[in-house]
Amino acid sequence: xxxxxxTHKILVLNGPGLGDLSDYDGNTYRGLTLEKIRSECSKLCRxxxxxxxxxxxxxxxxxxxxxxxxxxxxxxVIINPVGYSRAATVSYALYRSAIQMIAMLKKPVVEVHISNxxxxxxxxxxxxxxxxGDMGFVCGLGVQSYLLGIRAIAHRFGxxxxx
Amino acid sequence: xxxxxxFINGPNLNLLGTREPEIYGSSTLKDIEDRCRAIGARLGxxxxxxxxxxxxxxxxxxxxxxxxxxxxxxxxxxxxxxxVAIHDALRAYKGYKIELHISNPHLRESFRHVSFVSPVVDxxxxxxxxxxxxxxxxxMASELQ
Numbered sequence: 001x002x003x004x005x006x007t008h009k010i011l012v013l014n015g016p017g018l019g020d021l022s023d024y025d026g027n028t029y030r031g032l033t034l035e036k037i038r039s040e041c042s043k044l045c046r047x048x049x050x051x052x053x054x055x056x057x058x059x060x061x062x063x064x065x066x067x068x069x070x071x072x073x074x075x076x077v078i079i080n081p082v083g084y085s086r087a088a089t090v091s092y093a094l095y096r097s098a099i100q101m102i103a104m105l106k107k108p109v110v111e112v113h114i115s116n117x118x119x120x121x122x123x124x125x126x127x128x129x130x131x132x133g134d135m136g137f138v139c140g141l142g143v144q145s146y147l148l149g150i151r152a153i154a155h156r157f158g159x160x161x162x163x
Numbered sequence: 164x165x166x167x168x169x170f171i172n173g174p175n176l177n178l179l180g181t182r183e184p185e186i187y188g189s190s191t192l193k194d195i196e197d198r199c200r201a202i203g204a205r206l207g208x209x210x211x212x213x214x215x216x217x218x219x220x221x222x223x224x225x226x227x228x229x230x231x232x233x234x235x236x237x238x239x240x241x242x243x244x245x246x247v248a249i250h251d252a253l254r255a256y257k258g259y260k261i262e263l264h265i266s267n268p269h270l271r272e273s274f275r276h277v278s279f280v281s282p283v284v285d286x287x288x289x290x291x292x293x294x295x296x297x298x299x300x301x302x303m304a305s306e307l308q
Contacts, residue, residue, distance in 0.1 A: 138289075152294060
């Protein structure tokens with residue numbers, strides 16, 4: 001079998017807390033693990049002919065270094081920042097400045113969340129309110145939130161999943 | 164029997180393709196509808212498109228959906244940020260529902276930052292362009308399996 005040439009690279013970044021989803025929004029996403037998300041993203045990227053770099057960190061500073069410094073080497077970035085409006089988890093100001101960096105690089109970004117962050121029970125966070133150009137938003141679809149983000153970025157490059 | 168998905172589109176979306184194409188793209192709502200119908204047929208879903216500039220007409224369609232549609236995709240456009248009545252109608256609809264926007268309202272003027280729709284839907288998809296319509300249709304197909 002001929003190796004498929006991967007022409008585009010996508011970076012998927014997961015923020016603090018996503019390493020362990022065992023008590024996360026239990027009713028809706030029971031059984032979902034970061035490993036499962038990684039594996040679904042990887043399968044889709046292979047199908048699209050894209051190279052995937054999938055990361056998670058418990059350290060918000062590391063997360064922002066990744067966004068600000070590493071994004072440049074990729075064609076698009078998917079970010080699950082978790083709860084950046086909560087001072088205890090991730091700083092909104094840091095997140096905003098990191099996103100502004102990507103905007104300057106003119107890279108497409110999609111912010112994703114596993115659950116619907118607007119549902120009354122959640123109130124974890126708020127989306128970024130900043131005119132940063134090219135940024136999509138998907139929440140509430142579980143692992144599909146990631147997959148939609150990846151497909152949306154791939155579509156920009158004329159890459160669509162075979163059905 | 165084929166499952167039915169309603170795509171309910173709010174005010175000014177009839178101008179799609181001509182209104183601020185730099186934000187909303189050059190496809191018309193009819194183009195999007197045709198594409199979604201074709202994809203729906205392939206996925207075994209009946210796709211019903213509706214657009215109105217009138218709040219009450221949107222609410223009537225949501226009520227109709229209670230008995231006829233297994234899923235609703237709502238792009239309430241500007242009513243997203245003003246309509247408690249659409250919020251209530253969506254709350255009464257118990258099928259699977261997705262809020263969809265072509266652009267990302269959270270990156271635009273502050274009066275677009277509040278959505279009365281988001282708390283009463285299952286999921287929100289925004290800023291993925293008109294491609295978002297096709298993507299949510301795939302989600303509907305897998306959710307309603």
